[in-house]
Amino acid sequence: MDFREDSFMLILALAVIAFVLVQSAAFLLKAWKQGKRIGLSSATMKNTVIQSVLFTITPALAIVATVIALAPALGIILPWIRLSVIGNISQETAAATAAIEATGAGGITVPITDKTTFATVMWVMTLASSLPLIVLPLTLKRLQRGVKKAVSKAANPVLTDALAAAAFIGLIAAFIAKALAGVGTCAVDADGVITYNYDGAGLLSVATLISSVVIMLILSKIAEKHNVNWLKNFAMPISMFAAMGIAILLTQLLPESIAHFEFRPPVVS
Amino acid sequence: MKKERTYNDSIHAFGSVWSALVLLVLLSTPLLFCIRYDVWPSLSDVWNGLWPVALITYPTAVVEIVAYTPLLGSGGMYLSFTTGNISNLKLPCALAAMDTAGVKSNSEEGEVITTIAVATSALVTTMIMAVFVLALRPFIPRLTDPSSILSPAFKQVMPALFGALGASYFSKHWKISIVPIAVLTLIVVISGSIGTGVLIPIGVVVSILGALLFYKLKWI
Incomplete structure (x- = not known):
């Protein structure tokens, strides 16, 4: 059997997936309890869940399409694992391509048949995406304090609203510009x-x-x-x-x- | 007197523990593969593959953390950065949820709503991927194949998603919207294949500066 898709890889994937599901459910539960505590209505929180489910379906299918795109070289399991934890479409494709090129094993469309090459790709894809897990816990609290300070300094509600909206619009503008040009x-x-x-x-x-x-x-x-x-x-x-x-x-x-x-x-x- | 532990303190502790666990799970995947098959890649191959990618992904990760902090709450940040697909899914999902619920980021309510939205999105994405990969594997290539009738829809997910998300912001804040859209479009015209990860922080900074300028000029 193809080692890229054998039962060992499948067990690895299922373990990672189960872990992600438990983690997400734990955050959901914690936020829900806090919502109740601060007086958010169940209807509002339920609506958030329903809207988020609907919102997610199509982009999730696009992510599935990336898994498929990476499958010829890596099999289906590794891209599935990588795009379930931290990974994103462009980064995983870039990491896989660079790793395959580094080993001289051909391109992203050529099936990897050598286990050492495959292990190299696994390490590169993993290490390329793991930095936020170290940086985030070390910096987030301080960053948020900075943001809160900046917001309270702005004081004027018109300006605060405008700046919050401007941050959203700046993000959206990146995708609009891509769609336009x-x-x-x-x-x-x-x-x-x-x-x-x-x-x-x-x-x-x-x-x-x-x-x-x-x-x-x-x-x-x-x-x-x-x-x-x-x-x-x-x-x-x-x-x-x-x-x-x-x-x-x-x-x-x-x-x-x-x-x-x-x-x-x-x-x- | 002992200071009471706030929700914010507890979510930071919770997020840090989960980040460490995810890191452990993440690193154990290639490690277990190497142990199982007794194959050990050379450090130089890993390094040669890693550095050109890390040169982009590491600074991008730091910039993303800074850029998304004002938009996502603490819970949303920890969960987004451990489950991935932030700019193309988790962030727009959280923004849409806050917009519909009528809450602001950096408020207590915004913190809860973003975490619920990101968690739901992560659960749904993970389940959809699992179902498609396991059950529908033979059909996926046909659905996403360039000759499939659905193919144009998959290619246009981003304009559809950000058009719908941006509509209410553009109509409410059309003056603020003009500057970042114009500047970023110009940048993309000059450098057509510039990554979205690079464009987003530029967009956020340009947009905030534009809004500040308009405020000073009393245009908003």
Whole structure:
């Protein structure tokens, strides 16, 4: 049996997954108890859970897609473990690629057959992502004190609100800028055949972004005007799914050259 | 008199213990593999693979910790950094939850809501991944294959997610939104393949400076 996907690897993965589930449940329980203590209603906390479940489904599927993308070289289990603890899409792909290149074992699409190479990749992916676990407990308390001080110094509620909103908007702007102007990627095989990933900014990304914003604004307006409480909770996931539906629809309806049009030529990944 | 232990103190202790446990679990995975198969990679191979990645991931991790601290509460921070996928999932999920619940970050309520949102998101992601990997493995490549009808949806997750999340902020704070979107778009135009991990801290700083300037000019 392929050592990358044998029962030993599966047991390792299941142990890690069980650990993550217990940890998350422990935090959830602790926060819930504190919520009760400070007078947050059960309805508000339940709504948070429901909204978060709905919000998570699609991005989680995109993470599953990364696991699949890494599977040809690493098998399915290691990417699954790595993306369940600390890992994120871009970092794990980069770490795996660098580790495979360091051992001279080929690329990310070539299956690893040597156990030592596989162990090297495991160590690199693990060590590349473990720093926050050391830095966070040492710094977080002090950082938060600094933030609290800065907020209390600002004192003026208009300014405090504006700065809090500005921090959110700065984060969101990074993704908006990528959707508006990001360069896509493509792969070139040994015969020189180019495969486009269609992941750059173009007609589809802008159409999806605008649809998502517009649908969200309309749904929020309706929810507010007619006081539809359930819609307030579901407006965000509905807008997301609807915008992605529009992306599928445009791909089906428009000629391929228009639907896949990107503003800038893709680079080889 | 003995000072009463606050929730914040207890969540820091709780988070530190869990961080140490996660580190242990994380390191034991490759270690157990090496013991089981009696294979020991050379330090130079590990180093050669690690340093080019660590050169980016280590400073990024530090910058992320600083940038996300004002946005996520203590519980949300510890859990986000141990379960991963922060900028593409945990953080937007927590922001959306605070927005809907009408609470602010850095408030007691914000602390609870972000932790609940991040914990729920981590539970759902872990379960979805487990179900897909174990049960639906043969079908996943077909769903995500470029020729699949669903493929364009998977490629557009980020614009869909951040469009919906940003909508209420853009409409409420449209003046503040203009500067960071314009500056970051310009940066991406100049350097098209710049990583999102680098863009986010730049965006947060530019946006805060812009808001301060507008405040001073009495535009907001």
